[in-house]
Amino acid sequence: MDLTLPPHEGSKLSVVDMHTGGEPLRIIVGGYPSVPGPTLLSKRRHVREQLDHLRRVLMFEPRGHYDMYGALLVDSELPEADIGVLFMHNEGYSTMCGHAVIALGRFAVDYKLVKEPRSPETQVNIHCPCGLVKAFVEVSDGQTGAVRFHSVPAFAFATDVVVKVEGHGDVQVDISYGGAFYAFVDAQKFGLDVNKSRTRDLVDAATAVTKAVKAQVKLNHPVSEDLAFLYGTILTDGKDEYSSEPTSNVCVFAEAQVDRSPTGSGVTARVALQFHKGLIKLNQTRTFQSGATGSQFTGRAVEETVCGDFKAVVVEVSGRAFYTGVSHFVQEANDDLTQGFLLK
Numbered sequence: 001m002d003l004t005l006p007p008h009e010g011s012k013l014s015v016v017d018m019h020t021g022g023e024p025l026r027i028i029v030g031g032y033p034s035v036p037g038p039t040l041l042s043k044r045r046h047v048r049e050q051l052d053h054l055r056r057v058l059m060f061e062p063r064g065h066y067d068m069y070g071a072l073l074v075d076s077e078l079p080e081a082d083i084g085v086l087f088m089h090n091e092g093y094s095t096m097c098g099h100a101v102i103a104l105g106r107f108a109v110d111y112k113l114v115k116e117p118r119s120p121e122t123q124v125n126i127h128c129p130c131g132l133v134k135a136f137v138e139v140s141d142g143q144t145g146a147v148r149f150h151s152v153p154a155f156a157f158a159t160d161v162v163v164k165v166e167g168h169g170d171v172q173v174d175i176s177y178g179g180a181f182y183a184f185v186d187a188q189k190f191g192l193d194v195n196k197s198r199t200r201d202l203v204d205a206a207t208a209v210t211k212a213v214k215a216q217v218k219l220n221h222p223v224s225e226d227l228a229f230l231y232g233t234i235l236t237d238g239k240d241e242y243s244s245e246p247t248s249n250v251c252v253f254a255e256a257q258v259d260r261s262p263t264g265s266g267v268t269a270r271v272a273l274q275f276h277k278g279l280i281k282l283n284q285t286r287t288f289q290s291g292a293t294g295s296q297f298t299g300r301a302v303e304e305t306v307c308g309d310f311k312a313v314v315v316e317v318s319g320r321a322f323y324t325g326v327s328h329f330v331q332e333a334n335d336d337l338t339q340g341f342l343l344k
Helices: 040-050 052-059 098-110 199-216 264-276
Strands: 009-020 023-030 070-074 083-088 121-128 131-140 143-150 155-165 169-177 181-186 230-236 247-253 286-290 296-307 310-319 321-331
Touching: 009 052, 009 098, 023 052, 023 098, 040 052, 040 070, 040 083, 052 070, 052 083, 052 321, 070 098, 083 098, 098 121, 098 131, 098 143, 098 264, 098 310, 098 321, 155 199, 155 264, 155 310, 169 199, 169 264, 181 199, 181 264, 199 230, 199 247, 230 264, 247 264, 264 286, 264 296, 264 310
Parallel strands: 023 070, 083 121, 181 230, 247 286
Antiparallel strands: 009 023, 009 321, 070 083, 121 131, 131 143, 143 310, 155 169, 169 181, 230 247, 286 296, 296 310
16 A cells, blocks of 8 residues: 555644654654744744744644654754754753754764764764754664763752652752753652652652752753753662662653653763762763663763853763654644643
């Protein structure tokens, strides 16, 4: 049977679907309007204010689901960038996404978005809203493989902050930045285990922490106020001392969205936090495991730097991404649900 597009209104929306450690990435490759703006952050503001209906069409049901994640390729103002990207999810638009960078590294090489692929590794410069992220893609016999990336400067914003969490009283958290801000807390403080507890219970605890931190802690970022917001909460197994054994965590971000992977920007922020506390040394590699799926990333601090007045590190995160399909999505004018919906 030859498949053709069904009757529809407007342009088709074309995507390539991938996953990194189980976390989906829907890369939008066609049908999206050109996004104006002199900078990537201005483009992010434009899609949020003018084109948000398309995020709902592609991320929400019936074409997506509550935990879908997307990437829109856009032009970058940075001459050294191979691609620019805007990230989207169930709530809006994030500033950094490590699992997406890993997938986009493979995608950029496979779809010939870099000029000269090289073996054994091809560098792909990806301009994210948080800044330029350098990805390094394994290439062997023309096949792409594992990807590592070097983060923007990552830093511990505040440690041992006490917030009043509804239903739990005073809870001590750390806040760290890895391209996005996260609150970190040991799941055991809620009587939970990131590897064994019900996902619903982990989501409820993390969401309560996120709500408390947003209300009680003022964040700021030296580069731009567009970056100064709490993206989510990462519950950990509490194993922050350096070890050759994996340490597990679960990230709950945006509107109670659960990351299936170990969370690339979360690993970045967690390594920066551990380095700040003297728990890990430069170039010591740790393995981070998703409590949701068991998938793993590795992370290590590779360089000391600064971000404004904050002492910071560049973090290298490594993982693997895989293709799951290619799709063309359409809309029909008489479909009352064509703009998308979510079940919470």
